[in-house]
Amino acid sequence: NAGVTQTPKFRILKIGQSMTLQCTQDMNHNYMYWYRQDPGMGLKLIYYSVGAGITDKGEVPNGYNVSRSTTEDFPLRLELAAPSQTSVYFCASSSPFDSEAFFGQGTRLTVV
Amino acid sequence: GIQVEQSPPDLILQEGANSTLRCNFSDSVNNLQWFHQNPWGQLINLFYIPSGTKQNGRLSATTVATERYSLLYISSSQTTDSGVYFCAVDSWGKFQFGAGTQVVVTP
Numbered sequence A: 001n002a003g004v005t006q007t008p009k010f011r012i013l014k015i016g017q018s019m020t021l022q023c024t025q026d027m028n029h030n031y032m033y034w035y036r037q038d039p040g041m042g043l044k045l046i047y048y049s050v051g052a053g054i055t056d057k058g059e060v061p062n063g064y065n066v067s068r069s070t071t072e073d074f075p076l077r078l079e080l081a082a083p084s085q086t087s088v089y090f091c092a093s094s095s096p097f098d099s100e101a102f103f104g105q106g107t108r109l110t111v112v
Numbered sequence B: 001g002i003q004v005e006q007s008p009p010d011l012i013l014q015e016g017a018n019s020t021l022r023c024n025f026s027d028s029v030n031n032l033q034w035f036h037q038n039p040w041g042q043l044i045n046l047f048y049i050p051s052g053t054k055q056n057g058r059l060s061a062t063t064v065a066t067e068r069y070s071l072l073y074i075s076s077s078q079t080t081d082s083g084v085y086f087c088a089v090d091s092w093g094k095f096q097f098g099a100g101t102q103v104v105v106t107p
Helices: none
Strands: A004-007 A010-013 A019-025 A031-037 A043-051 A054-057 A064-066 A076-078 A087-094 A101-103 A107-111 B004-007 B010-014 B019-025 B031-037 B043-048 B052-056 B059-064 B069-074 B083-091 B094-097 B101-106
Touching: A004 A087, A019 A031, A019 A087, A019 A107, A031 B094, A043 A064, A043 B094, A101 B043, B004 B083, B010 B019, B019 B031, B019 B083, B019 B101, B031 B069, B043 B052, B043 B059, B069 B083
Parallel strands: A010 A107, B010 B101
Antiparallel strands: A004 A019, A019 A076, A031 A043, A031 A087, A043 A054, A064 A076, A087 A101, A087 A107, B004 B019, B019 B069, B031 B043, B031 B083, B052 B059, B059 B069, B083 B094, B083 B101
């Protein structure tokens, strides 16, 4: 049972580069989320989606884009990487019926 | 948006001690979860507890939704309980976290 899978686990980017963080879940969950966690801090919501084709901004969306073309996948795109985006990124999913959320292992991103 | 406040921010325990962590939230929520983030950064589901009381080994949790708070109890703490404990609430599809309680259990 894979649950929520994030790739890659680690990545170093140069300032101005772009990348996509991948997230896929196999639990047929409608809701999916992207969070960032800065060192010593809590998790902040970047974007979320309540179903395929529907996305909305969270607390800290600037510098990121998302899409949700299928129920399973919710990629997060960084277009012009900045040092302020150095963080650990977590993807999660949940069902609207019982709302228990499950998290991926995280992606540690460093922008230099 | 909904506010989620956790207390205390930090807790140092001697092995074997008991403790209570609190989570207050500012509005009605559909659901509430407690997580443990271990020293390697992994988020572990502890409880899914929109209301009532649940127990899992040495850990238990109680949510009083009408009074907008939840409590996490750690009994007979062990060094492996160290880490950050987060409360998170679901408010109409936006799953929001508190700032966490950093717990250190000393031998």
